Amino acid sequence: MIGRALAGLLRLPGAVLWMLLRALAAAVRAVAAILTLGDIVRQERPGPASREAAPAPPAPDARASALVAGALLVSIAATIAFGAAYALGAQTQLLAGTSGVSLAALAVAFIVWGQRLLQQEQITEERAPEPSPEEARRGAEEALARGEREISRRGALGWLLAGALGSLGIAALFPVRSLGPGPDRLLFHTKWRAGAPLVGIDGKPIRAADLLIGSVATVFPEGYVGDPSSQALLIRVEPGLLELPPAQLAGAPQGFVAYSKICTHAGCPVGLYRARTHELVCPCHQSTFDVLAGARPVFGPATRPLPQLPLRLGADGRLRALGDFTEPVGPGFWGMP
Amino acid sequence: MIGHLVLWLDDRLGAASFLRKAMRKAFPDHWAFMLGEVALYSYLALLGSGIYLTFFYTASGDHIVYHGTYRPLDGVPMSEAYASILRISFDVPAGLLIRQFHHWAALVFAAAISVHLLRIFFTGAFRRPREINWLIGVTLLLLAMAIGFTGYSLPDDLLSGTGLRIAYSILLSIPVVGTWSAFLLFGGVYPGADILRRFLILHIFLLQALIAALIGVHLFLIWHQKHTQFRGPGRTERNVVGSPLWPNYTMKSIGLALVIFSVLALLGGLAQINPVWLYGPYEAWQASSPAQPDWYLGWAEGALRLWPAWEIRLFGRLVANPFFPSVLFPVVFFLVLYLWPWIERWITGDARPHHLLDRARDCPWRSAVGAWAVAFGIALTLAGSNDVIANLLGVPVEIVTVYFRVMLGIAPILAAVLTYFVCHGLQERDRQPERRRIRAIVRVNARGGYEEETLPTPDSPAPEPGGGESGTGS
Ligand code: FES
Numbered sequence: 001m002i003g004r005a006l007a008g009l010l011r012l013p014g015a016v017l018w019m020l021l022r023a024l025a026a027a028v029r030a031v032a033a034i035l036t037l038g039d040i041v042r043q044e045r046p047g048p049a050s051r052e053a054a055p056a057p058p059a060p061d062a063r064a065s066a067l068v069a070g071a072l073l074v075s076i077a078a079t080i081a082f083g084a085a086y087a088l089g090a091q092t093q094l095l096a097g098t099s100g101v102s103l104a105a106l107a108v109a110f111i112v113w114g115q116r117l118l119q120q121e122q123i124t125e126e127r128a129p130e131p132s133p134e135e136a137r138r139g140a141e142e143a144l145a146r147g148e149r150e151i152s153r154r155g156a157l158g159w160l161l162a163g164a165l166g167s168l169g170i171a172a173l174f175p176v177r178s179l180g181p182g183p184d185r186l187l188f189h190t191k192w193r194a195g196a197p198l199v200g201i202d203g204k205p206i207r208a209a210d211l212l213i214g215s216v217a218t219v220f221p222e223g224y225v226g227d228p229s230s231q232a233l234l235i236r237v238e239p240g241l242l243e244l245p246p247a248q249l250a251g252a253p254q255g256f257v258a259y260s261k262i263c264t265h266a267g268c269p270v271g272l273y274r275a276r277t278h279e280l281v282c283p284c285h286q287s288t289f290d291v292l293a294g295a296r297p298v299f300g301p302a303t304r305p306l307p308q309l310p311l312r313l314g315a316d317g318r319l320r321a322l323g324d325f326t327e328p329v330g331p332g333f334w335g336m337p
Numbered sequence: 338m339i340g341h342l343v344l345w346l347d348d349r350l351g352a353a354s355f356l357r358k359a360m361r362k363a364f365p366d367h368w369a370f371m372l373g374e375v376a377l378y379s380y381l382a383l384l385g386s387g388i389y390l391t392f393f394y395t396a397s398g399d400h401i402v403y404h405g406t407y408r409p410l411d412g413v414p415m416s417e418a419y420a421s422i423l424r425i426s427f428d429v430p431a432g433l434l435i436r437q438f439h440h441w442a443a444l445v446f447a448a449a450i451s452v453h454l455l456r457i458f459f460t461g462a463f464r465r466p467r468e469i470n471w472l473i474g475v476t477l478l479l480l481a482m483a484i485g486f487t488g489y490s491l492p493d494d495l496l497s498g499t500g501l502r503i504a505y506s507i508l509l510s511i512p513v514v515g516t517w518s519a520f521l522l523f524g525g526v527y528p529g530a531d532i533l534r535r536f537l538i539l540h541i542f543l544l545q546a547l548i549a550a551l552i553g554v555h556l557f558l559i560w561h562q563k564h565t566q567f568r569g570p571g572r573t574e575r576n577v578v579g580s581p582l583w584p585n586y587t588m589k590s591i592g593l594a595l596v597i598f599s600v601l602a603l604l605g606g607l608a609q610i611n612p613v614w615l616y617g618p619y620e621a622w623q624a625s626s627p628a629q630p631d632w633y634l635g636w637a638e639g640a641l642r643l644w645p646a647w648e649i650r651l652f653g654r655l656v657a658n659p660f661f662p663s664v665l666f667p668v669v670f671f672l673v674l675y676l677w678p679w680i681e682r683w684i685t686g687d688a689r690p691h692h693l694l695d696r697a698r699d700c701p702w703r704s705a706v707g708a709w710a711v712a713f714g715i716a717l718t719l720a721g722s723n724d725v726i727a728n729l730l731g732v733p734v735e736i737v738t739v740y741f742r743v744m745l746g747i748a749p750i751l752a753a754v755l756t757y758f759v760c761h762g763l764q765e766r767d768r769q770p771e772r773r774r775i776r777a778i779v780r781v782n783a784r785g786g787y788e789e790e791t792l793p794t795p796d797s798p799a800p801e802p803g804g805g806e807s808g809t810g811s
Contacts, residue, residue: 179524
């Protein structure tokens with residue numbers, strides 16, 4: 001009793017889903033029916049095979065002929081219109097409309113012709129069984145085995161042949177190495193050097209006075225504007241707010257703090273700064289970094305903080321790097337410390 | 338005329354007996370069997386439009402300053418590649434139409450392959466003797482994604498550049514060989530040397546040749562093994578019933594091809610897609626938001642977004658975060674997909690050849706597995722747009738992400754369980770056909786009264802569906 005009630009209950013969501021599926025199937029069939037004027041759908045279950053023996057001669061279908069003729073005329077007209085539109089340098093929309101109509105009308109002609117003007121027949125083909133007759137199988141095996149015996153009879157020569165082919169194959173892969181430099185330490189360095197002045201994307205030097213508290217600028221080392229690995233974000237915050245260990249704090253004079261702009265998750269430029277919460281957000285997968293706490297990730301898939309670029313503020317009011325980033329920038333890799 | 342051609346060919350190739358049989362080859366008719374054809378014809382559309390586009394595209398990352406027809410970008414520095422895309426879009430007559438036609442065709446191509454693969458899966462068409470075509474089909478799906486991505490990267494606009502950056506980072510995250518493979522593919526530290534040129538060669542030559550070759554083998558095997566068919570009167574495991582190739586099937590198939598070309602042409606000119614001039618040229622320090630890849634890579638984007646902030650160190654080395662959602666997960670998923678025919682055989686112990694298709698209900702557990710995978714894919718794809726959804730709903734993106742993490746676990750299981758019971762319910766219904774049979778007809782007559790006509794009950798029970806020569810796997 002309870003079992004049956006339970007089974008009934010379980011079937012209820014199934015029934016609802018079934019209704020939905022049926023509605024969906026009906027929609028698909030409707031589209032298919034429009035595409036094929038119904039015949040493919042109707043032929044889902046064909047009549048008895050006897051139809052094949054004597055296909056009924058097609059009834060003279062004047063309406064179908066008229067439809068095909070009409071469609072072909074429309075297609076020709078649309079093609080001419082397309083040609084004219086192209087010659088006159090018309091809008092893309094007009095080109096699409098004319099060529100689309102031309103193709104669609106032609107499609108109608110083909111489908112109606114195929115479905116209504118051709119003799120409809122279902123033919124039956126027998127399938128040959130996949131395995132060949134036993135004799136043929138044994139014959140093939142034997143032919144292969146005989147060749148193999150012939151070759152392996154030469155023992156050492158066979159091995160030598162395998163060695164020659166194998167080593168040639170491996171050597172043929174060597175040129176792949178020329179496709180790029182080895183990684184070496186390339187991922188560990190950027191163009192930042194001690195004393196490198198910070199410049200903006202316009203190449204102009206960044207002065208402390210240019211940046212208000214709460215604002216942010218994309219910076220590069222002088223002479224390397226646009227260098228993808230060296231891009232950094234300079235942010236000015238209220239000096240007292242930074243919660244960094246002393247060594248890092250020393251690289252953030254008067255609340256000017258700079259981090260690599262390359263997301264440690266998958267390398268997108270971390271472009272969004274939420275000044276109110278002091279958070280940097282990566283637009284790609286929403287990793288969020290806390291600017292006050294050394295760009296520690298607080299949300300999203302990123303696991304490592306954005307490396308900090310240590311800065312110093314010169315007497316001339318210009319910001320300079322104290323050196324390169326403290327860690328490799330960007331996404332993680334096998335050899336990353 | 339045709340007669341002369343046949344004789345001429347036969348004199349040289351002895352082709353007459355092949356032609357006689359080929360023209361009378363039977364192709365079963367069912368709307369679901371058109372899905373593979375849709376993929377084939379959108380591939381032809383891609384090939385034609387793609388060849389045209391290569392005449393105008395410049396695969397160069399060298400920077401120039403733009404002074405062309407499109408005024409809003411006048412004076413903006415950009416790569417020659419991006420400028421050539423602007424030229425195609427604004428200066429080449431019909432260039433924009435063909436470019437957008439190409440992009441739409443790529444979306445349809447990937448969609449058709451995916452739906453075709455689902456059809457094959459749910460009907461059990463991958464079973465012996467068609468395992469080879471299953472392997473080729475899954476490979477074609479992977480190649481479609483790869484060729485789609487390389488093509489998407491060529492315009493060198495802000496969105497595609499961001500995608501390239503992520504792809505590089507994913508490569509970089511692979512243990513042991515990651516850095517090397519990223520450096521060899523890109524030619525150095527990102528953005529590398531000449532990456533557009535390399536991707537162009539991959540896109541129009543290497544991947545292209547592979548796809549063309551595999552489609553060829555795929556079709557040859559279908560031809561050789563003959564198409565599968567659904568159960569029905571007169572259809573057995575040992576025959577195939579359908580329209581003859583010539584002329585019926587040919588006319589129908591050309592009609593379908595024209596429908597697809599027509600839809601693509603209309604989409605290409607009326608539905609804007611990938612308006613790269615709005616995204617702007619790629620600059621390494623800029624990113625646009627929201628940024629989503631084309632739909633067929635939505636699952637990968639979603640996986641990257643949902644994977645938690647987690648990575649491990651192995652032997653003192655780093656296995657970085659993107660490795661898990663973007664390398665390990667797809668590798669495992671596609672491995673299971675590749676091996677499915679053998680996994681299923683191992684579970685059911687059914688190693689017989691099958692030429693009659695299952696309906697989805699005939700093998701509830703397989704359909705449940707399929708529903709699980711579909712729901713999983715949809716959930717991942719939706720999660721790939723979590724920022725858009727968050728904006729739409731006015732909810733913080735953090736909450737949407739957590740929601741998707743939970744749904745990724747629950748929704749697929751729900752889908753699988755529902756599918757399982759629906760399939761069993763349908764089987765049940767099939768077993769009691771008399772419940773649905775009309776027993777009597779009640780008519781309103783001209784005077785407003787009712788007349789009842791009782792129909793004779795057939796004495797022979799309806800044929801058992803699911804019968805036939807072979808059992809189903811369950
Ligand atoms: S690249 Fe920044 S979150 Fe993924």
